Amino acid sequence: MNTLDVLWLSWPWIGFGGGIVILLFLCFTDALRSKSEMPRFRDPVWLSWLMVVAYLIHVCEEYSMHIANGEFELIRSFLDMGVDKMFGGIPLAFFPAVNICLTWIALPAAAVISRKNPVIGLSGIGFLLVNGIAHLGSLFTGSFNPLTSPGSVSGIFIFLPLFAWTAIVCSKDKSLPKKGLAIAIISGAIAHALLFLLYVINKFAGHITAMICIPIVAFSPLIISWLLCKTFQIKTD
DSSP states (O other): OOHHHHHHHHHHHHHHHHHHHHHHHHHHOSTTOSOTTSOGGGOHHHHHHHHHHHHHHHHHHHTTTSEETTEEHHHHHHHHTTHHHHTTOOOTTHHHHHHHIIIIIIHHHHHHHTTTOHHHHTTTHHHHHHHHHHHHHHHHHTOOOTTTSTTHHHIIIIIHHHHHHHHHHHHHTTSSOHHHHHHHHHHHHHHHHHHHHHHHHHHHHOHHHHHHHHHHHHTHHHHHHHHHHHHTTOOOO
16 A cells, blocks of 8 residues: 555544544633633634534544445445446545545634634534535435445534534524524535535536636635625624
8 A cells, every 4th residue: 555545545534633633622722712701612713613623523434434445435436326427527536625625724714714703714504504414314215324324423413413503502692693694504505505516517627627626615605704794794893
Protein backbone atom coordinates (compact mmCIF):
# COMPACT_ATOMS: atom_id res chain seq x y z
CA MET A 1 0.00 0.00 0.00
CA ASN A 2 1.53 3.32 -1.11
CA THR A 3 1.15 6.77 0.43
CA LEU A 4 -1.81 7.70 -1.78
CA ASP A 5 -3.66 4.54 -0.74
CA VAL A 6 -3.08 5.37 2.92
CA LEU A 7 -4.33 8.94 2.45
CA TRP A 8 -7.34 7.71 0.48
CA LEU A 9 -8.43 5.42 3.31
CA SER A 10 -7.46 7.68 6.20
CA TRP A 11 -8.79 11.15 5.33
CA PRO A 12 -12.18 10.58 7.06
CA TRP A 13 -10.35 9.40 10.21
CA ILE A 14 -8.14 12.48 10.11
CA GLY A 15 -11.28 14.63 10.11
CA PHE A 16 -12.74 12.51 12.91
CA GLY A 17 -9.61 13.10 14.99
CA GLY A 18 -9.93 16.83 14.41
CA GLY A 19 -13.57 16.62 15.47
CA ILE A 20 -12.61 14.93 18.75
CA VAL A 21 -10.09 17.71 19.45
CA ILE A 22 -12.75 20.36 18.81
CA LEU A 23 -15.19 18.45 21.02
CA LEU A 24 -12.69 18.47 23.89
CA PHE A 25 -12.30 22.23 23.53
CA LEU A 26 -16.08 22.59 23.47
CA CYS A 27 -16.61 20.55 26.62
CA PHE A 28 -13.66 21.55 28.76
CA THR A 29 -12.73 25.12 27.77
CA ASP A 30 -14.42 28.43 27.02
CA ALA A 31 -12.33 29.04 23.90
CA LEU A 32 -15.20 28.32 21.52
CA ARG A 33 -17.92 30.25 23.33
CA SER A 34 -19.17 33.79 22.85
CA LYS A 35 -20.16 34.54 26.46
CA SER A 36 -19.04 32.52 29.46
CA GLU A 37 -22.13 33.52 31.44
CA MET A 38 -24.37 31.89 28.83
CA PRO A 39 -24.84 28.09 29.10
CA ARG A 40 -22.69 26.51 26.43
CA PHE A 41 -25.56 24.39 25.10
CA ARG A 42 -27.47 27.59 24.29
CA ASP A 43 -24.56 29.59 22.85
CA PRO A 44 -24.88 30.02 19.04
CA VAL A 45 -21.08 30.19 18.67
CA TRP A 46 -20.66 26.97 20.65
CA LEU A 47 -23.43 25.34 18.60
CA SER A 48 -21.79 26.40 15.35
CA TRP A 49 -18.62 24.55 16.41
CA LEU A 50 -20.67 21.56 17.57
CA MET A 51 -22.11 21.47 14.06
CA VAL A 52 -18.56 21.10 12.70
CA VAL A 53 -17.98 18.15 15.05
CA ALA A 54 -21.26 16.55 13.97
CA TYR A 55 -20.29 16.73 10.30
CA LEU A 56 -16.80 15.34 10.89
CA ILE A 57 -18.31 12.39 12.78
CA HIS A 58 -20.89 11.90 10.03
CA VAL A 59 -18.30 11.83 7.26
CA CYS A 60 -16.22 9.29 9.15
CA GLU A 61 -19.25 7.06 9.67
CA GLU A 62 -20.38 7.46 6.08
CA TYR A 63 -17.02 6.49 4.63
CA SER A 64 -14.45 4.89 6.94
CA MET A 65 -16.91 2.90 9.02
CA HIS A 66 -18.31 1.31 5.88
CA ILE A 67 -15.46 -0.24 3.92
CA ALA A 68 -15.62 -3.55 2.06
CA ASN A 69 -12.74 -5.11 0.15
CA GLY A 70 -10.73 -1.92 0.50
CA GLU A 71 -13.46 0.26 -1.02
CA PHE A 72 -15.84 2.78 0.53
CA GLU A 73 -19.29 1.18 0.38
CA LEU A 74 -20.93 4.55 -0.35
CA ILE A 75 -18.88 5.00 -3.50
CA ARG A 76 -19.42 1.37 -4.47
CA SER A 77 -23.19 1.87 -4.13
CA PHE A 78 -22.95 4.85 -6.52
CA LEU A 79 -21.34 2.55 -9.04
CA ASP A 80 -23.78 -0.31 -8.48
CA MET A 81 -26.86 1.94 -8.78
CA GLY A 82 -25.54 3.50 -11.97
CA VAL A 83 -25.27 6.99 -10.45
CA ASP A 84 -21.65 7.26 -11.55
CA LYS A 85 -22.49 6.40 -15.15
CA MET A 86 -25.58 8.62 -15.13
CA PHE A 87 -23.50 11.69 -14.30
CA GLY A 88 -20.58 11.12 -16.62
CA GLY A 89 -18.26 9.09 -14.40
CA ILE A 90 -17.63 10.89 -11.11
CA PRO A 91 -13.88 11.08 -10.36
CA LEU A 92 -12.83 9.46 -7.07
CA ALA A 93 -11.12 12.68 -5.98
CA PHE A 94 -14.53 14.34 -6.02
CA PHE A 95 -15.65 12.65 -2.79
CA PRO A 96 -12.79 13.66 -0.46
CA ALA A 97 -12.59 17.08 -2.13
CA VAL A 98 -16.24 17.90 -1.40
CA ASN A 99 -16.15 16.66 2.17
CA ILE A 100 -12.78 18.19 3.05
CA CYS A 101 -13.71 21.59 1.60
CA LEU A 102 -17.01 21.58 3.49
CA THR A 103 -16.13 20.03 6.85
CA TRP A 104 -12.45 20.98 7.23
CA ILE A 105 -12.57 24.52 5.80
CA ALA A 106 -16.00 26.06 5.09
CA LEU A 107 -17.89 25.06 8.24
CA PRO A 108 -14.98 25.92 10.60
CA ALA A 109 -14.73 29.28 8.79
CA ALA A 110 -18.44 29.82 9.43
CA ALA A 111 -17.93 28.95 13.11
CA VAL A 112 -15.14 31.52 13.35
CA ILE A 113 -17.39 34.15 11.75
CA SER A 114 -20.22 33.24 14.14
CA ARG A 115 -18.83 35.61 16.79
CA LYS A 116 -19.59 38.50 14.45
CA ASN A 117 -22.50 36.99 12.55
CA PRO A 118 -24.23 33.95 14.12
CA VAL A 119 -26.51 33.59 11.09
CA ILE A 120 -23.49 32.76 8.95
CA GLY A 121 -22.08 30.67 11.78
CA LEU A 122 -25.19 28.50 11.83
CA SER A 123 -25.69 28.46 8.06
CA GLY A 124 -24.91 24.73 8.04
CA ILE A 125 -28.12 24.01 9.95
CA GLY A 126 -30.04 23.53 6.71
CA PHE A 127 -27.46 20.90 5.73
CA LEU A 128 -28.24 19.10 8.97
CA LEU A 129 -31.95 19.10 8.23
CA VAL A 130 -31.81 18.00 4.58
CA ASN A 131 -29.13 15.36 5.13
CA GLY A 132 -30.90 14.00 8.21
CA ILE A 133 -34.23 13.77 6.36
CA ALA A 134 -32.53 11.98 3.46
CA HIS A 135 -31.19 9.34 5.84
CA LEU A 136 -34.49 9.23 7.72
CA GLY A 137 -36.03 7.81 4.57
CA SER A 138 -34.23 4.54 5.22
CA LEU A 139 -36.35 4.03 8.35
CA PHE A 140 -39.60 4.29 6.42
CA THR A 141 -38.43 2.15 3.53
CA GLY A 142 -37.19 -0.57 5.88
CA SER A 143 -33.64 -0.32 4.54
CA PHE A 144 -32.13 1.16 7.70
CA ASN A 145 -29.30 -0.94 9.05
CA PRO A 146 -26.41 0.61 11.02
CA LEU A 147 -24.07 -1.95 9.48
CA THR A 148 -25.08 -1.42 5.87
CA SER A 149 -26.43 2.15 5.69
CA PRO A 150 -23.47 4.57 5.48
CA GLY A 151 -24.14 7.75 7.43
CA SER A 152 -27.62 6.81 8.62
CA VAL A 153 -26.84 6.57 12.34
CA SER A 154 -25.28 10.03 12.62
CA GLY A 155 -27.66 11.48 10.04
CA ILE A 156 -30.73 10.44 12.01
CA PHE A 157 -29.55 10.44 15.62
CA ILE A 158 -27.11 13.37 15.57
CA PHE A 159 -28.12 15.67 12.72
CA LEU A 160 -31.87 15.82 13.33
CA PRO A 161 -31.72 16.26 17.14
CA LEU A 162 -28.98 18.89 16.78
CA PHE A 163 -31.04 20.74 14.18
CA ALA A 164 -34.11 20.66 16.41
CA TRP A 165 -32.21 21.81 19.50
CA THR A 166 -30.45 24.63 17.64
CA ALA A 167 -33.69 25.87 16.10
CA ILE A 168 -35.53 25.74 19.44
CA VAL A 169 -32.75 27.45 21.40
CA CYS A 170 -32.23 30.21 18.85
CA SER A 171 -35.97 30.88 18.73
CA LYS A 172 -36.57 30.75 22.49
CA ASP A 173 -33.49 32.75 23.51
CA LYS A 174 -33.85 35.12 20.56
CA SER A 175 -30.12 34.70 19.91
CA LEU A 176 -31.06 34.97 16.23
CA PRO A 177 -33.80 37.12 14.72
CA LYS A 178 -36.65 35.04 13.25
CA LYS A 179 -35.58 36.01 9.76
CA GLY A 180 -31.99 35.19 10.71
CA LEU A 181 -32.90 31.64 11.72
CA ALA A 182 -34.90 31.21 8.52
CA ILE A 183 -31.94 32.47 6.50
CA ALA A 184 -29.57 30.05 8.23
CA ILE A 185 -31.89 27.11 7.45
CA ILE A 186 -32.59 28.17 3.86
CA SER A 187 -28.92 28.85 3.10
CA GLY A 188 -27.83 25.37 4.17
CA ALA A 189 -30.75 23.72 2.38
CA ILE A 190 -29.93 25.51 -0.88
CA ALA A 191 -26.26 24.60 -0.50
CA HIS A 192 -27.20 20.94 -0.06
CA ALA A 193 -29.17 21.13 -3.31
CA LEU A 194 -26.11 22.65 -5.00
CA LEU A 195 -24.18 19.47 -4.18
CA PHE A 196 -26.44 17.69 -6.64
CA LEU A 197 -25.70 20.41 -9.17
CA LEU A 198 -22.04 19.37 -9.04
CA TYR A 199 -23.04 16.00 -10.49
CA VAL A 200 -24.86 17.76 -13.33
CA ILE A 201 -21.85 19.99 -13.95
CA ASN A 202 -19.63 16.90 -14.03
CA LYS A 203 -21.83 15.37 -16.72
CA PHE A 204 -22.20 18.37 -19.00
CA ALA A 205 -19.07 20.45 -18.31
CA GLY A 206 -16.54 17.79 -17.37
CA HIS A 207 -14.48 16.68 -14.37
CA ILE A 208 -12.21 19.71 -14.17
CA THR A 209 -15.08 22.20 -14.13
CA ALA A 210 -16.89 20.20 -11.44
CA MET A 211 -13.75 20.06 -9.29
CA ILE A 212 -13.21 23.82 -9.68
CA CYS A 213 -16.79 24.44 -8.52
CA ILE A 214 -16.41 22.35 -5.35
CA PRO A 215 -15.02 25.19 -3.14
CA ILE A 216 -17.80 27.51 -4.35
CA VAL A 217 -20.46 24.98 -3.35
CA ALA A 218 -18.72 24.24 -0.03
CA PHE A 219 -18.74 27.93 0.88
CA SER A 220 -22.21 28.55 -0.55
CA PRO A 221 -23.98 28.41 2.87
CA LEU A 222 -21.77 31.26 4.05
CA ILE A 223 -22.15 33.23 0.83
CA ILE A 224 -25.92 32.80 0.60
CA SER A 225 -26.53 33.63 4.26
CA TRP A 226 -24.32 36.73 4.02
CA LEU A 227 -26.16 37.96 0.91
CA LEU A 228 -29.57 37.34 2.49
CA CYS A 229 -28.52 39.12 5.69
CA LYS A 230 -27.51 42.11 3.59
CA THR A 231 -30.67 41.95 1.51
CA PHE A 232 -33.05 41.79 4.49
CA GLN A 233 -30.84 44.01 6.68
CA ILE A 234 -30.54 41.44 9.46
CA LYS A 235 -28.71 42.88 12.46
CA THR A 236 -26.65 40.16 14.14
CA ASP A 237 -24.37 41.94 16.63
